[in-house]
Amino acid sequence: MTRTDSHEAYIAAAPEQFRALLDQLRAQLSRALPDAEEIIKHDMPGFQIEGTIVAGYAAFSKQCGLYVDPAAIAAHADEIASSKLKATKTGVTFSVKNPITAALVEKLAISSRSKKGF
Numbered sequence: 001m002t003r004t005d006s007h008e009a010y011i012a013a014a015p016e017q018f019r020a021l022l023d024q025l026r027a028q029l030s031r032a033l034p035d036a037e038e039i040i041k042h043d044m045p046g047f048q049i050e051g052t053i054v055a056g057y058a059a060f061s062k063q064c065g066l067y068v069d070p071a072a073i074a075a076h077a078d079e080i081a082s083s084k085l086k087a088t089k090t091g092v093t094f095s096v097k098n099p100i101t102a103a104l105v106e107k108l109a110i111s112s113r114s115k116k117g118f
Contacts, residue, residue: 007038007045014059017096025057028102032109049118055109067091068112075111
């Protein structure tokens with residue numbers, strides 16, 4: 001994807017099939033982290049508190065990802081697995097056919113915030 005300077009521009013430049021998912025994810029993260037600032041760092045949209053990135057997201061050619069603190073992924077590993085989503089140390093990938101639920105986004109964002117000390 002091309003370099004962007006806002007969440008809107010990032011989502012607009014994402015593959016078309018992911019734009020609605022990314023809009024939803026952005027709104028869900030904004031609700032879960034109401035005092036976080038929207039940022040673009042490392043060419044990826046995210047949410048930070050006091051200069052610390054709490055959550056970020058990205059779109060790729062075949063999937064999207066939500067990136068949070070590794071301890072948040074570990075704390076919700078069973079729910080991630082039962083949702084048939086793939087997890088890495090710092091992220092969860094999802095697709096249009098198997099999107100991440102709003103409840104799981106909220107849990108991961110709040111857990112990540114807590115693990116970061118906020």
